[in-house]
């Protein structure tokens with residue numbers, strides 16, 4: 009077996025050093041009823057590299073790739089071009105094959121990257137501090153609601169109808185057995201959001217209001233009035249961003265008054281990967297930092313007075329505080345954070361702004377084209393790179409028929425909101441810099457055929 | 461001191477914010493077509509403060525940083541409980557096939573049949589290797605898997621109207637165990653250990669009662685020992701109406717040789733980034749699928765993959781709503797379907813080894829750890845060595861340093877000067893100054909002999925020589941000992957423009 013260096017002679021010599029007659033003697037604590045005498049039946053035996061590659065290659069070939077044709081699927085995960093440099097850097101063994109930086113003297117590479125990442129995320133979201141990452145946007149949002157409970161000592165969370173339904177479901181799952189009282193609103197099929205209603209509902213029992221911007225329908229909104237209402241009632245405003253490229257063009261949540269910003273960072277530096285691994289972003293105000301979940305990297309000096317970085321404020325964390333920790337998270341998304349940071353360093357502010365502007369312009373162009381097709385209505389008024397269409401009939405079968413014609417045309421609201429008839433004609437369409445004019449043509453043609 | 465601060469190949473690297481410029485871009489982007497904005501006036505006007513680097517400078521920045529890291533590619537990384545084994549590059553190559561890396565989680569099912577087949581194939585391996593009937597693939601790491609298992613347990617009790625409030629956890633458990641139980645709204649109580657470092661069965665039995673929802677046990681445990689009473693523990697816990705959660709972080713010691721399902725457990729997470737070698741990447745991503753017993757299977761989370769004839773279905777909320785067999789599911793715990801990138805790597809690793817190779821993995825991992833234990837127990841204090849062999853990791857305490865004024869921390873830092881990543885320190889909490897050494901099966905005998913030689917040499921010198929040298933270690937790493945107290949007292953968590961510069965603008 010190519011990954012196992014010990015030879016039969018090594019094994020014999022080592023058993024002699026140990027003083028054990030055979031390998032079975034080392035497993036003597038295993039109860040007799042649970043001992044297996046040989047390889048588990050019904051499973052294949054070891055395979056050469058070539059055969060493994062062939063087998064997985066065949067499975068890969070059975071999937072329709074985003075890069076293989078016109079592609080407009082978003083709703084929480086986005087197809088962006090990732091420069092080749094990013095993948096090269098994250099495959100350097102010193103990053104790829106290291107562990108959480110528990111020994112800072114020999115992990116300054118990872119630690120400096122995390123410090124830079126935290127700074128980038130804080131600036132992008134308009135907040136003061138950010139952590140070293142969470143699993144993904146949905147788990148980051150749930151952790152933010154828990155953090156708001158700790159900060160405000162209140163338990164009621166109001167969740168906007170524009171928050172991605174998967175995120176809402178994760179929150180519901182994780183609050184099912186806690187004291188949190190989560191008030192969720194269902195969307196209706198209008199271009200308007202529910203921010204005014206939420207502002208009217210915030211009261212002295214509310215710990216936080218959770219909104220997404222751009223929201224799941226693509227709608228972009230000014231959150232400042234809602235932030236003011238939250239602060240007047242002593243509640244926190246949590247803003248969720250699932251398309252982080254939008255922050256290159258859209259006013260930041262921090263500028264609009266957010267107290268906690270969480271997001272999905274996949275869009276920068278990370279591929280689609282069928283949903284994971286992704287990158288949870290978590291940023292907040294400095295005064296709340298001791299209530300934050302997750303790892304934090306901080307600056308310090310070494311014994312010679314030279315600048316260096318360490319993991320810090322770990323008295324919040326499970327390995328120190330155990331059942332009193334702010335979260336149970338341990339392993340997070342370090343390498344995805346590195347990919348994000350490398351891509352954002354390549355872009356810089358000018359590049360990010362241009363990339364965001366490009367996404368927006370292309371989305372506006374496609375929305376205008378699709379809006380001219382008979383029977384299709386663009387529901388979203390203000391958007392970044394994603395908008396919602398109302399089709400003449402149920403959208404889910406349309407998505408399948410478009411796929412039969414080689415076009416991955418978006419996400420149907422029927423898939424995201426099963427059982428809600430009012431929404432089932434909705435289709436969320438995302439447009440990034442990767443879509444070409446030919447893709448637009450193909451999309452339009454396929455729509456014409458499918459809707460005919 | 462040199463002019464640059466560099467020392468030969470040890471290169472200092474400023475922060476991105478000290479060398480980049482906000483108008484510099486290392487990516488060539490197409491120009492932006494003129495359109496009427498649809499942002500509703502919400503444009504971002506203020507500067508963001510994100511410096512850019514040219515492409516060559518980007519490569520250098522990160523390459524220089526990378527060289528300040530230790531990694532498994534450079535040498536043994538004996539971090540106990542973390543299973544830092546070789547990360548085969550075949551797995552990286554396959555995870556990057558566009559058919560896996562470039563597919564969207566919300567594409568129509570018919571366009572991702574190969575991806576669903578892969579998830580199902582990996583799920584089948586995990587169920588067979590553990591002899592458990594069900595597996596939840598979506599948890600994102602070990603701790604998230606613990607949450608998955610404990611939520612299922614909570615949902616199962618809830619379904620029968622049973623409101624048990626207590627979860628029992630040994631003191632030696634990883635911090636994620638009590639933190640997870642608390643996350644699910646449980647009170648955590650300690651299970652005592654016996655003198656041999658195992659769960660004290662009699663004490664556990666005495667504490668079980670109608671208020672106990674579950675026990676969380678790590679097996680092999682965090683002292684690197686197999687729990688010989690596991691079957692009896694399971695029987696007692698079940699008789700009391702509670703469930704057994706097993707922390708499977710240490711599955712590497714028994715994979716292919718023992719199936720946890722034969723030990724009477726109800727749920728166990730498997731860290732794919734440990735046993736199945738998906739790279740840890742300096743802090744993640746991980747992946748933590750959870751296997752379930754028949755009693756808990758109905759409560760497993762959404763979504764999951766189901767094979768129907770020659771097709772694969774992704775069972776999400778819509779399908780669950782439409783069928784009554786999933787109405788007990790506790791729901792969704794992540795936005796999409798879990799760590800696909802890690803699934804590809806883990807399956808590639810598993811197929812490369814096969815059932816025979818995986819069994820050899822466990823045997824070699826255990827052999828290597830015992831070799832370390834027996835080669836060092838004369839110098840180091842090995843608190844449980846007398847009770848028999850260890851599993852995949854060897855535990856020492858720093859009692860042998862009594863009277864020297866030196867501790868585990870000093871030993872670890874001295875080991876850095878020898879060119880090694882140290883073992884896990886101060887975990888588990890049950891022995892004084894714990895040193896937990898996990899070599900893994902991918903180390904050769906020569907590699908182990910070198911580590912053993914270095915550990916003996918450092919320990920012997922610590923007992924014989926002046927303490928100051930060791931208190932000041934490391935001497936040869938990119939940084940000397942870092943001041944963690946200062947970092948926590950006045951946290952600096954993001955870079956800020958130095959005051960002088962900001963004022964000059």
Ligand SMILES: Cc1ncc(COP(=O)(O)O)c(C=O)c1O
Pocket residue numbers: 337338339541542601602603604634636637678682707709710731746747748
């Ligand atoms: C015994 C044990 N349990 C749980 C965990 C948590 O796993 P993860 O880091 O994947 O969340 C770890 C890993 O650090 C561990 O060693």
